[in-house]
Amino acid sequence: MIHFAIVGCGHIAQKHAESIQFIQDAHLHAVCDTNRITLDDFIVKTGAIGYTNYSEMLDDPKINVVNICTPSGLHERLAVQAANAGKHIIVEKPIALTLAAVDRIEEACLRNGVKCAVVHPNRFRPAIVELKKMIDQGRFGTISHVNATVRWNRNQAYYDQADWRGTKAMDGGVLMNQAIHNLDLLLWLMGPVKRVHAITSTRLRAIEAEDVAAAILEFENGAVGVIEAASTIYPKNYEESISIFGETGTAVIGGPTASWIKHWVFEHSLPSENEQLIQIIEADPYGIPGHQRIIRDMVRAIRDDREPLVTLRDGRNALKLVLDIYAAAERSAMEREEVSQ
Known part of the structure; x- marks a missing residue:
């Protein structure tokens, strides 16, 4: 035990x-x-x-x-x-x-x-697992670009629950709290990022950190990434999605959480096969909860003396991408200020 x-x-x-x-x-x-x-x-x-x-x-x-x-x-x-x-x-x-x-x-x-495992449970969603398989099998061919979108609501009452919420020292904003899962998925699916351009802003919430952000990424493999993250959507969570576009495949995973296949087309795949997969995901979009998967994996990692599936380095990589977006947004703000002077 x-x-x-x-x-x-x-x-x-x-x-x-x-x-x-x-x-x-x-x-x-x-x-x-x-x-x-x-x-x-x-x-x-x-x-x-x-x-x-x-x-x-x-x-x-x-x-x-x-x-x-x-x-x-x-x-x-x-x-x-x-x-x-x-x-x-x-x-x-x-x-x-x-x-x-x-x-x-x-x-x-x-x-x-x-051992140290980091809780990035979205990797275990059934639709995301299938997406990872298609990338690993090369079914997209050369990937042109990817997109991660988080359009959610965290109202002022959410931040007012505790004085640490929304602070830079204890919490962070929409990128650090909500979209970091999607950034982890992009890195897991696409590999390292080479360059970042970004804008962040605190538009609606009375917090220290950002409530809306947009970024453009250049991955080391040459693909372009687009990130949109907001906790300002009225009146409730609207959409979370991961989209991948390649020369021989297109896939969009979406819904209120990125758990449903919205578009799934690949060269040399039959429409009936695609539809069958979509129906399987529709029947059980969440699968075994990600927290269960991570905790069960820790039990096995201890028994087998191996690294957990979501490692400390994975957590570091996702954090680094958030911090790189913050740094890029600061550079962009300074450039805009210089131009306006």
């Missing part, structure tokens, strides 16, 4: 707790939160041992894995502390808010011989 602990008993921790309960050979042993009311509620729901002191929880020798579900600005300290206690780590996205922070986590994991 692999024993898990969760630190941070907020909304996302519920997904972790529920996922652990579905996995054979996994057990939620302990939970930790500094808010006693939140912690007590979570203890009642899960039956786990409760701690308000993180260091005391890490002293529990029964714990094998710590799932970090706190605000992003706390990820580095908690991950390094867990690694130093000899615990494997599953950390919610983004893995941290700076590359230096990620590097400190990695150093601690290597020094202590522990």
Whole structure:
């Protein structure tokens, strides 16, 4: 039995707790939160041992894995502390808010011989799995361009739930919080990015970070990427999509979340085959929840002594792309200011 602990008993921790309960050979042993009311509620729901002191929880020798579900600005300290206690780590996205922070986590994991997985669960959606297969099989031929779109709503009430939301030091904006999953998918599907042009803005929400962003990417393989991300869509989430366009194939995965095949055409594929795949996805667009897949994989990675499927370096790459977009947006803003003077 692999024993898990969760630190941070907020909304996302519920997904972790529920996922652990579905996995054979996994057990939620302990939970930790500094808010006693939140912690007590979570203890009642899960039956786990409760701690308000993180260091005391890490002293529990029964714990094998710590799932970090706190605000992003706390990820580095908690991950390094867990690694130093000899615990494997599953950390919610983004893995941290700076590359230096990620590097400190990695150093601690290597020094202590522990594994670290990052929660990018969209890779496991059935439609995305099929998309990855087509790329790996070369069915698109030369890819001309790709598109990632996140048109969602996070209203002011969402940000007002806690004073850390929307801050650069603890949280970030639409790129760091919502679109980072799509950026991870682009890197997983297309490989490294060579050049970035971008504009970000805070248009509607009273927050420090951005609520809308647009970027153009040049991948190392020559393909062009277009990103649109917004948390300003009225009145609710509208669309999330990943689109890939090549010389011998076109695929669009979309819907309110990128879980449904909207367009799927490839050279030498029969329309009946395409339609059958679309129907299979329609019948079960979500498949096994991504959090379950990541937690189950950690159990197997520990048993097989291998890297998790979504690694610390994967988390670092997605974070780096967000930071590169921020840097490109700053350069663009400075250029516009110089022109206006």
